[in-house]
Amino acid sequence: MNNQQEFIVTARKWRPLTFSSIVGQEHITRTLKNAIKTGRIHHAYLFCGPRGVGKTTTARILARAVNCLNPVDNEPCNKCINCEAVLNNRSLDIIEIDGASNNSVDDVRTLRENAKYPPSQGKYKMYIIDEVHMLSTSAFNALLKILEEPPAHLLFVFATTESHKVPATIVSRCQRFDFRRMEISDIVYQLRNIAKQEGVKIDEESLITIAKKADGSMRDSQSIFDQVVALCGKDIKYTEMAKALHLLDEEFFFNLSDAISSKDTAKAFELTQMVISQGYEIQETLSGLLEHFRNILTTIVTKNTDLINTSEDFKKRYIESARKFTKSDILRYIQIINTTEQAIKYLPQPRIRFELAIISMAEMDKAIEIKSLIEEIRQLKSGHFDFPNKFKDIEKPIDKTFEEITITNTSSKEDLKKFPISEFLQNKSDFLSKIIEEIPVLSELTNCDYEATNDELTILHTNKIVCDAFEKNKDQINEAFAKYFNFKTIKISIKQTQQDKINKEIENASSKTENFNKIEKHPVEKKIIDLFGAIEIK
Secondary structure, eight states: OOOSOOOOOHHHHTOOOSGGGOOSOHHHHHHHHHHHHHTOOOSEEEEEOSTTSSHHHHHHHHHHHHHOSSOBTTBOOSOSHHHHHHHTTOOSSEEEEETTTSOSHHHHHHHHHHHTSOOSSSSOEEEEEETGGGSOHHHHHHHHHHHHSOOTTEEEEEEESOGGGSOHHHHTTSEEEEOOOOOHHHHHHHHHHHHHHHTOEEOHHHHHHHHHHHTTOHHHHHHHHHHHHHHHTTEEOHHHHHHHTTOOOHHHHHHHHHHHHTTOHHHHHHHHHHHHHTTOOHHHHHHHHHHHHHHHHHHHHHSSOTTOOSOHHHHHHHHHHHTTOOHHHHHHHHHHHHHHHHHGGGOSOHHHHHHHHHHHHHHOOOOOOHHHHHHHHHHHHHTOOOOOHHHHTSOOOOOSSOOOEEEOOSSOGGGOEEEOHHHHHHTHHHHHHHHTTTOGGGGGGGGOEEEEOSSOEEEEOSOHHHHHHHHHTHHHHHHHHHHHTTOSOOOEEEEOOHHHHHHHHHHHHHHHHHHHHHSOOOHHHHHHHHHHOOOOOO
16 A cells, blocks of 8 residues: 555645735736625636636636635635535536537537526536637637526636637627736745745745746746756755756856957857757757846846846846946847847758857957947047047058158147048048038038148049139138147148049040051941940050
8 A cells, every 4th residue: 555645736736725825916816806895797707818827726716706605805715615616626516618629519509508507506607618719610609699698697717828819709798807927026936935835945046047937837837846846856956956957057148248248259169069069959048148138238228137037146247247248239149149049940050050149249349339439529529539449449441542640730849749640531420520510511521532741631622613612711621620630730732633633534545546446447346336436445
């Protein structure tokens, strides 16, 4: 004889028995209790929501509450004969039907015939139809008549995870309640109480991890809790639990983000290889990394960690990590991860795409915040601008024509400075955007070429009208350059030198045409010349 006590899974053993013990659905339980209190009980309810959030449990509590002989504060006593009959599945007045396997029109016709008879013990007869959206169209039509004119003793509770599949004619005859996906804090609270009652010691990080993995389902979290207890025993530690469930812990994501922030490509590649070699799911890894960067972004934006679901130790780590990134950097990383998640679903070798995504993030240059650029332009305009280090790190374009030159400041020899011609060329658009409003003609500076001698900056343009306008405003241009680049005087000249080059090219082309025409041509060449006006280019 086996004296071992029968094991009951946590989801069944700790199923709520009263409205007040249901977690996370207060907006529904409060409404139902008030309906019982005031006697305004509807004949049909539609409970909608994801799996494992308490739809069927709430329906059973409602069934006991409306038939309870000794209700307490509109809650079932769970001790009277009516409550015990429901709890032990012996009640003839509370009928649970699986809509997935009893979905034909004949099943609903049988239900209609039986629904006419009054309850045997309680005040109401109730039908609880789970997954009601699985009923056929004919079955829904057969159900419609009894919903329109139900007997006074008859109640319906329809539960569904896909409310959009329930016909509007059915929905309109029900009071609809939408069950929320469980919050992580509610799941952690419930699991902590269950662990205490079961004599299980479990740390906070493990509770949060289980709650996250449950994805808003209380039932799923309790099933995972049973699995963890079976694996780790009555003393559950996060590191052991992560190994047992084959989970990537948060420490891994912190190591990976640190490698990305420091541009340690070798370390980042090493971590990606660990994911592959140890058999972790690439999709799950990307989802975890996405949440990790989301937490960093939340810390940057809100300046705190209140919106992050993790332990206090990891919250401190997020504050440290937030100092290593800018908001723009995180948004770019999130975009790469989202794109990669979509791409690897259709690739025969997702590993390569995963590795490329991580390496590209590690190699990515830091983003420059627009606010800092605006501030630097303001400093430039005020005459107290010093080019920041970020510009010094940028490689200068390979252009032998434009090099930094020395321009003489007319005030004294001590004021000799090197005019930053290359920085001007790199940041020309930012520089011009601030002074175009003062001197509109300067907008043409974007179409100019520049030359320099030992003591003069030359502005070159092909259009004579533009050059004349520059000449008229040369004093203002000189003043603008001197002001923005912190020089007291810059010698500037305006030239229209490129037009001569263009004219010379035209003359050379004409000369080539004349010489080409003097040579005896083949009849076919002559025909082409006559038809298309062709010229020879040597």
